Amino acid sequence: MRTVHIEARPDHLLRLARLKDPLGAVAEMIWNALDAEACEIVVDVETNDLGGVEYVNVVDDGHGMPHASCADYFGRLGGSWKSAAKVSPRLKRGLHGRSGQGRLQAFALGEQIRWVTTAVNAIGQCERTTISGTIDAPADFTVSEPEPVGDDLPPGTRMEASLPADFVGRLAEPGTRDQLTSIFAPFLAANPDVTITHAGHVLDPSTVWAHTAEYAVTAPGGAAEVLPGPLLRVIEWPRDVGRTLALCDSRGVVLAELPAGIQAPGYHFTAYLLWDGFSDRRETLELAEMDADLAELSGTARDVLRRHFRERDSERRARLVQEWKNEDVYPYRQEPSEPAEAVERQLFDEVATTVERRLPRAAQNRRTTLRLLREIIAHDPGGLYPVLDELFRLPQAEQDELRRLLERTSLSDIIKATTEVTSRLDFVAALRKMVFDPQTSKIVKERSELHKILERETWVFGDAYALMVSDRSLDTVLQRHLQELGRNPVPEQLKPVLREDGRKGIVDLMLGRALRGSSGREHLIVELKAPSVKVGQNEVGQIKSYAEAVVSDPQFTDANVKWDFWVISTTMDNVVRRDATAPHRPPGCIAEWEGGVRIWARTWCEVIDDCEARLHFYRDQLNHDPATDHAIEYLRRVHHYIPKVSS
Template structure:
């Protein structure tokens, strides 16, 4: 131990204290942590000692760095606004941080060990410009420093109760330190900072690491996307040499853009002799490796490209989240007039379109009310699928705040979205057309073999879309409606009388005995939909009765369907004015001897959809359809697309009855 030596900083006590102003406790602690990091520490522990009443009595900061160079104090402690640490923006390079203690404590004491020598440095806040330094032996040294071989421990004592009240709880301090040192903890996984033995963890983030090769020079790049806005300075790229000294920094160009928070940390030995010409420490004779160097320019371009990729991914992810929230709030068209499968296609297409717009201009839907958002999405949907869809780009180009490069990217996204929709739609119709061709071939070539119920029932249940987009499959929640409708039909004597089979009801070649071995199929569905003429919701009820294959439809079956419509109209469960019914009667063919069905079809043509035979202006309508008209309706509706598809129908001719039945009983969503 030696006699304490008193030394003085080249500035007055008042000047030192005046330069600090107000400083939060965590910021004061961070100054000592940064000093430890600048000294090469990999393990820093902050100890906050409290009294029985919970107030802070003293604070300790321990590190395992290289220790203070106490033999050359003229290069560090003697200086104010200067330090031996000359690297650009190295946190301790201004020599101020060690004085921050005076805002909370009366005394700061440093125990340090460097190159097997120990020293103690003491500063009293009442005489802050003066400090004492003395060499000490091992027994006066802190045990953790001795076990580490080097390091520094700072003890802040004399914290009054008044000052103690300004120090927040440990959880708050750890959160602030997490924001301050998060990037260090992420980039250097071996670094440990703790408070009262509890490790500080970095804030939520995403880390993108890779090696960048520029003209044979290898740069280790760590780009961090912060989930929340970090504390401190703007969004920079930081460039460090092989000893992890910061040599240069530049703005990323994405300074908190659309809540996108990014920092880049690039390390390479290429920066060992780098000279930042903007630094006040710049030499008159600038090194070849300056901030105007070609290698640096290429590196910055590569970093901009990589950051832009991360930014685009961020925008797309955020756009998807926004669009999903729009869907949850009911902003998208419901497409109730479409089948379940068609509805899925339309929703997916519109979601992709809106997502592309949100990626191109994240503020496009900002500030809009729910009704405005619904209107815009509805218009985008209609325009994108109409014959005028090419004008969509022109309209949006005049509205969105995009440069040419961004507009080209957006146009590419819109085109891809449209192409995806067209391809999926054509593929969807292709599958349905194949089903129609198989069924036509089945009825033509295997009519006598396919008359048994299991065959036809399986086919119908897998392809109920044949009867119109408003009907797909029955859901579990519709069982009550289906059972009620079925029981109502089977409890009416007049309706049941229509089930009796006579010779005049049969198609050519069928027998009464064979017909009695079959049963009629009954399908029902209830769903909420929208009247597009009034924009009002109503309950659409569809009931389909498929007569057994051996029966040709005639006036008896028409009367049976109309009687069923009367029963529905009078039943208490179904007399709600918001309920509208379609009763659809389907058969193999309409009897050649029948005139009533044919006349009704002719009289009501064009008044309520194909096959309408009664109730054109009523809430309950009755339809009669044969399989041939169902097939023809499909082909007429999709003729333009079907011509382009050029489906090879001839391939069906070699298939057996069983092969066709097996294929047709698989729902399209499961078919390959």
């Protein structure tokens, strides 16, 4: 018996042992057995009545360790024979180990460790050797004298660990088997003659994985001309086994592990990149991201992974939607008839399937929740995230996924835009009914109905207009005008703004917008008339009196502001029409004064035609032609107004 000593500090050796990673230690013992050409490996975890682990054994039928080599194997740190050999002597398996440190990880399984190994020596005789170590003296291993054994005892090694720490109890948990399966899946697939058993259960990836797929990956540089190209194997698991991108040789020997480096919420997976080119780069694999060729290869593999999970996500969403349809809880009954509906439904499907695990179990409650999601997406997609968070109290991981979904996609913005366009089309149809329908237009009230609706639909008068004043005096018009110019006047210091006859004027609507590409502004004063009122000299005189009050009052003076004054109704008398169609002015303009002031007489027909011309392209693209019931429903839903019909 002799003691071999490692020239290294004990604390350094214990750091290499990774004492709090018993699973990694078991995996390392299995890889050592496979490097020794074992075909059958048994991991036995013995527990006591209280469920605590008493000892851990790893038994293999490999070629064992000859006594003459044991001192070298256990007395040296680094310089393993595997780093030079690269493949095993008889079966030519790729070798996992290379650093000469793996045996130290056995201390993660117990304070006392022992190897009992049987091997054929140089003269062809079978001999058994026992190697022992303790955590108190991790630099020293005791190697027994060789013990001759009969030829009927096959070679192999038994690693025994006793006095384990409490955390070694993880090895008795069911998840350990799944994690070991994920580690050795590619090797077991490529080597069907190998059997690994853990706690009485054979590791068989095909009985555990949820899904698997393989993809050819382009080799870096010109390596594809020398070696078969890399293959990416993706295995999805029913439970979390830890995500990694494992770099393997073509026989499934894991040579290094990198972070998976992709987002795939809801999936548990391991990716294996199999390529014999890794064997020639073993010394740099741990730093693969710093090697240009390897960084390119791992980046390509991750791109393939992302594409894989996008396709898997699409399949999962389609399956869930079909299940909801079969259960009659899906809130859409028919296929989308318009592009806008298709966009809305796409966002609904993505969001609903993302939170699917949080939906109520009862069919009726699930149906109600899905309908609520549809309504929010249809009418307020921007407010979707806070509502979902309030409804489902999502864990952080799902919050992040949902936020990523809503940020990465333009669907929400598209739905906002299409909703706005279809709403405008519906309102134009509603406005046409209000001002032209013989039974409705007679009784529409200018101030309490038409006015109140239009102050929320200022886009009718031109894009980018914002409401500044509604149903207020000319004094208020002056105040808002000055505020827009940044002057912030004190109302008490302003002089009253009066019409020429000394009366105060009440403006229906004042709108404003900045002139694109300049520092100037446009103000629009709109005088609305009930559809039954014809624009004549009295109506023109009223709007001109407002214009005169602005022009003649020096408080309004500003060269960068242009003013337009509109009077609108359904019809106008012949004299006003002649002025509105004069050849030297724009159609509808009945007067142009100094200081950029224009006065207009317009009909609702002209205004509505302008709106439809602006929306014509979108109406055709969205295939949306609003019917009367759409128009009335819009007035009811948005403006709480139902058109009356004269008796």
